[in-house]
Amino acid sequence: MEKTSGWRGTREIWINAAYEALLESGIDAVKVMPLADRLGLSRTSFYGHFSDRDDLLNALITLWQAKNTGNLIKRTEDYAETIAEAILNIFDLWLLPDLFDSRLEFAVRNWAHTDRELARMLDEADIVRVEAFQAMFERFGYETQYANIRANTVYQTQIGYISMKKDGPFEPLEPRLKRMPLYAEIFSGRKPTEAEIARFLARHPLP
Template identity: 85%
Template sequence: MTDALIDKTSGWRGTREIWIRAAYEALLENGIDAVKVMPLADRLGLSRTSFYGHFSDRKELLNALVTHWQARNTGNLVRRTEDYAETISEAVLNLFDLWLRPDLFDSRLEFAVRNWAHTDESLAGMLEEADRVRIEALQAMFERFAYDPNYANIRASTIYQTQIGYISMKKDGPDEPLAPRLRRMPYYAEIFTGQKATEAEIARFLARHPLPKMTGSQGVDP
């Protein structure tokens, strides 16, 4: 979601995007109970009336958050499973980009939505459907490389449940340096696929995720 600069002028009512952004931030910080019109208006320095210039009610705002979650997390995951790859190892490394780029897969939002679903039956149903769609997409990725459907389903489920479990343990995102995470990913890919990625495949993956430059004793591990 693009950050919006708030440039207030006389009579300014904000924009739909700014209200959604404020709701998104409130959801991540304090959960769904914090996503209410007056607290958001106070956060933005706008009036309650301004909100209704963009949304009919709070439910419409919540629906916008759900739509954003579906598009970013489910939509991008499905598209990434369909990306071109010459081998299953390359396909899985392509998938791993999601776990390293919040613009592709927002782990903090995923955590917040899963918590929200505990108190919203309708959202719980949408979450269950999202899980189904994502696992089916992962299974189809394995089947594209001639894996038996039963094994493809188990491998898909293992990848998915591993990452969702990781997200559930890391509310505020990874708390470990990037370098060791990147080092482990080729091993994860080998475990998930049963095949070892080539040096060229690993090199292409690492090139997409350059480490920040360090000086002195802060260099990456040897």
């Protein structure tokens, strides 16, 4: 956007700058003056869009909730003919940052170590996400106890990868794609069909 005289920016560019600072350097880097310097704007611009720093931090949390938890729940409800295909649908989350932002997830989990209220929200998000996975398994006929264990296995495996920076944007695409049909079989106990695998891979072409 062209900067004209008196231009004060937008709420969105402040949130984007805060997002980048959070991912690059953690929550301590999300402060008004460093962000103002980064954007070439003034504190007056910031306070034209936010009441205070906490207001900006809440906007980041809302972004995380909508993108990661909201999209995850939607993905568990997408149409699939089999449980294996449903799990391959879930794997789209781990491959497409527009659906699930692994870097943001990592940053929020680190942030939660120093913010008790965010830690509480993170615990709630974990519960809601596992419940969504469990409901997906139950939809395909799994008994409640087995559905819960499988749901936790799927979720904790991925969060473990993210926490170790071994998945998402942290690892090349090709080896991950090769493993995912095997993971789908292990998580569900059902082998994906060749057609299901082909549809999945078509959504994620190698560069």
